[in-house]
């Protein structure tokens with residue numbers, strides 16, 4: 001059966017053009033006749049129609065948790081003011097609500113319906129550009145979330161409330177501009193000031209004050225002191241298109257032949273001005289960022305905007321810095337730590353076309369970049385592009401949808417593309433651009449395996465664990481550090497020991513409100529639940545039988561302690577969610593490692609992201625097996641991605657890199673393929689398996705998750721929903737399957753019982769009627785049971 005990409009499927013509902021109303025001159029909006037009739041009638045009051053000439057009708061999304069678009073009448077005084085994308089105030093229920101005017105509407109069926117009028121238009125120029133309206137409509141339908149809430153969630157605070165735009169005006173943005181090219185020796189003792197100045201220089205000599213203080217706490221005051229010393233100038237900035245601020249930094253003189261070829265193709269694609277999706281599959285360290293930069297440069301030369309999506313800003317300061325130093329103040333950086341006013345400022349600067357490039361995290365897929373020519377999704381395989389609450393969208397998928405709607409070039413970049421993306425390449429939907437070699441012909445790192453089964457102490461009992469740092473690993477570390485080079489140690493588990501087990505009764509210590517083991521955090525001298533945050537003192541005896549407790553399962557904290565014990569001279573830091581408690585700490589730790597003030601970085605998947613540390617020549621995977629056994633059909637893929645990505649941090653400078661992988665499962669498919677540098681082999685094997693079991697990309701999925709106070713009640717709701725689905729199943733030939741209802745892999749979190757149902761089918765269209773049935777049944781579900789529908793779910797836990 002032909003599989004269709006997400007964006008191939010028509011959005012549900014009709015896509016016919018609304019009849020021209022002749023009043024707004026816009027005919028772009030779609031109406032969905034009848035589909036939400038009962039809701040439309042909520043906004044209408046029944047009365048005899050009196051007016052002679054047909055009234056002008058508007059389709060409005062109301063920022064309330066209700067489905068569908070509502071029809072309102074347009075008072076004559078407002079007719080000339082109305083433009084799609086505007087925020088308006090409308091009567092709703094007994095009060096008023098913020099609404100978004102989406103376009104003219106057809107008269108809803110029903111002769112005697114008198115519609116309520118729009119009360120007020122809140123802004124002159126629309127907050128929402130036209131292409132975003134289409135994207136938000138798609139997101140609401142695809143991920144089954146109320147459109148008004150989708151729109152409100154996409155807007156910066158300030159615009160998401162029913163206030164006039166005039167009241168929502170942001171402050172002028174202050175920029176710090178460096179007046180020197182390097183940190184002068186006179187600042188040697190003023191550590192904080194020199195750090196602020198160093199940051200400024202690193203990002204091209206100019207940056208908004210907000211951004212510097214985001215990276216370096218207290219930087220605002222330090223920059224002002226620097227200004228009083230004449231080293232920095234503080235400017236109030238009006239961002240203007242076409243102005244290049246700061247020094248053009250780090251632009252390589254020559255592209256590699258592969259970069260050049262990819263660049264030529266992208267330039268041609270940009271010149272056509274039509275939608276074209278690409279996968280940029282480049283090995284780690286092949287210089288993908290430079291390809292993005294050149295494409296954005298070309299888009300800019302055509303007067304077009306670019307949108308660059310990255311997994312997590314704090315983890316990718318280098319990428320942000322490269323964009324900032326290339327394009328100066330023409331870049332809006334959108335991250336979660338922005339203050340409300342700043343977010344509003346960036347939104348409006350982009351909306352007005354004053355800033356043409358946006359770099360941001362997944363929510364930036366909704367950024368109002370004007371005249372969008374290019375969308376880049378860096379590290380497109382990264383799970384963080386999927387949002388896991390409220391609107392459960394996949395930003396990479398929406399980026400492709402947006403590109404199609406806007407007629408933009410879309411580049412999905414990764415060293416380890418998602419299988420979904422690879423399949424789209426195979427099907428000819430995406431064009432493939434490859435960078436098979438590292439820049440400057442640097443070699444890929446060598447990857448060696450350390451079999452932990454062999455490293456276990458022979459004379460001990462069978463249960464004895466292998467050493468955390470095996471002799472070969474320790475030797476490699478000492479040798480690397482001896483040469484003055486740096487080491488990354490990767491283990492994807494936080495804490496000191498991850499399991500506390502009674503030696504006598506074998507019972508492990510579990511959280512009282514979650515179905516998971518407590519992790520021992522020695523630095524806090526506590527055991528902590530990683531799901532609900534519950535923490536308590538470490539019990540020295542089993543709570544069941546008072547037997548002595550064994551501490552098993554290593555976490556990053558224990559690895560760090562072990563390194564300090566075995567190599568006392570090494571300067572070691574740990575990078576995980578316990579140590580990087582703020583974006584500032586994170587940035588600072590990465591910067592210190594980059595400045596080579598640290599020798600060893602121990603960390604979770606945070607160390608595996610696109611970092612570019614030329615001093616790192618040795619990467620050690622402390623245990624490759626941790627993510628293999630997770631009950632998720634993507635477990636093997638995730639493991640393979642993580643190992644490949646972390647291995648890719650080695651040997652990016654002039655010295656070649658080496659990777660050591662400790663494992664108990666050398667024969668596990670992802671481990672074996674990583675050791676063999678065999679991306680294609682892994683992908684092929686895994687795709688065959690997915691096909692045989694009908695998992696994505698060979699099927700579409702939706703999960704229905706339940707969470708309830710009472711185990712019995714939750715189970716019975718799950719079974720009830722299961723019955724509804726079973727009764728409405730299309731014929732078997734359609735290929736839709738229901739898995740469950742079943743207790744979720746983690747049966748309880750925060751005291752709530754969890755169940756899930758999984759739907760698989762050939763297309764989203766095949767699943768939609770069943771999901772609609774489930775939604776309709778939710779009105780009868782007791783409020784103690786929370787039900788969530790997740791289309792294209794990310795994690796299965």
Ligand SMILES: Nc1ncnc2c1ncn2[C@@H]1O[C@H](COP(=O)(O)OP(=O)(O)OP(=O)(O)O)[C@@H](O)[C@H]1O
Nearest residue numbers: 252254255256284285286287288289290415439610
């Ligand atoms: N043409 C070039 N000549 C010299 N150096 C280059 C060139 N292009 C990129 N570089 C440098 O090569 C390094 C690696 O590039 P980059 O970080 O973009 O790799 P990447 O492909 O994104 O890798 P990863 O997938 O591991 O993040 C960077 O330090 C970059 O500045």
Ligand SMILES: [Zn+2]
Nearest residue numbers: 511514529532
């Ligand atoms: Zn818990």
